[in-house]
Amino acid sequence: MNRKAKGFLTWVTAILLTTITDSTAEDARVTDVLLTTITDSSAEDAITVNLNDPCNNYTALDQPWRATNATAELSISDSNFNWNGWYRLLYYGMNIRMPESCDDNFTCSTYFTLWLNGHHPQIVDGPVTREVCANSASDSNCCFTSTWIQIKACAGNYYVYEFVRPDYNYAAYCADVNTITPTTTPTTASSTAMSADTPKNNTSDPCSVYSVLDNDWRKLHSSWFFDLDFSYFDDTLVEWSGWYRLYLQGKSAQIPEYDWCWSFMSCGGYTAFFLGGSHPRLQDDIITRDIYGYHHSVEDLSQCNSYKSNPIQVKACPGDYYVYRLVKPAVSIPVPTYCAVTTTFYDPCNNYTALDQPWRATNATVGLRIWDRYFNWNGWYRLLYNGMSARMPESCVNPSRCGTDFPLWLNGSHPEMKDGIVTRGVCVSLGWACCFISFTPIRVKACPGSYYVYEFGKPDFFYTAYCADVNTITPTIAPMTATSASVSGMNITDTPKNITSDPCSVYSVLDNDWRKLNRKKCSDS
Structure with missing residues (x-):
């Protein structure tokens, strides 16, 4: 190579390394690192990006709700996050770092603020270990509990932290608003990406060119009782690109x-x-829709539009499904996720399971203490009472009815046939509170023949069951055998119609492990 070419930089290698850290694929985290080796013609100046350096391999946390000027209204708990690796704190795209002194509690969108008990390192120090303290207001203790993390100073005046799960609930890592500085380096050393790549051809029909999102945790459910130990997923950490189709368990x-x-x-x-x-x-082709959100502790339904995120595009596709052009939510919204519910395009009036269980009646007072959470609800159901049509009550039911301690009733009127499928809330009655809590709503449809079908789901509150109002019993006009109740694990073969055959050679098989008789202890109730 001649002298005129001396000093000319050539790209030698560009390797995209992809590391998938979640084997379940429910929370696929993909770390993209672009390794670039730059070499001049004389090989005198070779620059290599160290893949093991956390300054080049981190997840950017642009979560303004962590700021020290944010109140504790949200009561976020970092013990619910799946911490893995190194993180860089940002505040609307600007550098920010953890506070180095005891901050007021009830800030940083949590009760117990986590702060750094020590100084941040310098670049020459490399990775260092520091204590993280939790502040408590009850006894004015700035460090009533603590944990240890690693920190490293990086070129560009920012820091990366190897955050770990705090041992205490309702504690969160803070970001000191007094340390905000402009960003001079890229903030995308690593990112959370989707498990399926979207083809780059944006001119294609999105109904045939999309990525699949099949995350069971996106299922909309009640978080009142059983989610005391669940994991937070944050869609602001996802690199959204193109169109997506939602699934729930296939x-x-x-x-x-x-x-x-x-x-x-x-x-x-x-x-x-x-x-x-x-x-x-x-x-309608492609349309644009606003996205609204609210956090799970909201009790006033007027706050359903507490947050407004970035709009998305939606398209209905042949084959009865939708695709969405999902985008990164506004970072000001705390830990947002796009929810999913199963799609019903078939007519549930022709595809339901008949529930003829008289113990569900509002006049049933036998203390069975049945809990509908233990049922494997799947699809749509029609309520019957000894073969006659019945429907859910639309008003408060006294406790200890419907075969349970706390009856479930419909918080709203039943639809008419012209309404199609509607969504209604379900209330639990505790006696002193007719609607103590409103659980995951259900879908309801009015059917020809003066009956209704319901898409029941698992209620979270203990000893609760869906009720059948005996005051609504009507003779059955429509057939009751649209579908039959199927039990998971059943292995049943068809029985020949010839009833004169020897039953010892013509029978069906029942092989269900749950039929085994067990000795039940008091603690199992």
Whole structure:
């Protein structure tokens, strides 16, 4: 090579390393690191990016709710996050770092603020270990509990932290607003990416060019009782690109519409996202919809639009499903996630399971203490009472009825046939509170023949069961055998119609382990 070419830099290698850290694929975290080796013609100046340096391999946390000027209203707990690796703190794209002194508690969107008990290192120090303290107001103790993390100073005036799960609930790592500085280096050394790549051809029909999102944690559910130890997923950490189709356990799903917003609802994160409008029809082509969200501790339904995120595009596709052009949510929203509910395109009036269980009646007072959470709810159900049509009560039911301690009743009127499928809340009655808590809403449809079908789900509150109002019993007009109740694990073969055959050679097989007689202890109740 001649002298004129001396000093000319050539790209020698560009290797995209992808490390998948979650083997379950439910929270696929993909770390993208671009390794670039630059070499001049004389090989005198070779620059190599060290892949093991956390300054080049971290997750950017742009979560303004961590700021020391944010109140504790949200009560976020970092013990619910799946911490893994190194993190860089940002505040609306600007550098920020942890506080080095005891901060007021009830800030940083949590009760117990986590602060750094020591100084940040310099670049020459490399990775160092520092104590992280939790502040408590009850006894004015600035370090009532602590843990240890590693920190490193990086070129560009920022720091990376190897955060770990705090041992204490309702504690969160803080970001000191007094340390904000402009960003001079890229903030995307690593990122959280989707498990399926979206083809780059944006001119293609999104109904045939999309990525699949099948995360069971996106399922909308009540977070009042059983989610005391769950994990937060944050869609602001995802690199969204292109169109997506939602699934839940392999079944087609959709983003819930606004009528799914009820108190104590969650879907994997802290802020549940809903579609601010109806889904399009096939003839509508691509439409734009606003995205609204609210955090799971909201009890007043007027706060369902507590947050407004960036709008998304939606398209209805042949084959009865939707695709969404999802985008990064606004970082000001605390731990948001796009929710999912199963899609029902078939007519549930022709595809349901008949529940003829008289113990569900509002006049049943036998102390069975049945809990509907233990049922494997799947699909749609029709309530019957000794063969006659019945429906859920629309008003408060006294405790110790319906075969349980705390009856469940419909918080709203039943629909008419012209209404199609509607969403209704379900209340639990405790006697002193007719609607102590409103659980995951259910869908209801009015059917020809003066009956209703319900898409029941697992209630979270203990000793609760769906009721059948004996005051609504009517003779059965429509057939009751649209579908039959199937039990998971059943192995049943068809029995020949010839009833004169020897039953010792013509029978069906029942092989269910749950039929085994067990000795039940008091603690198992």
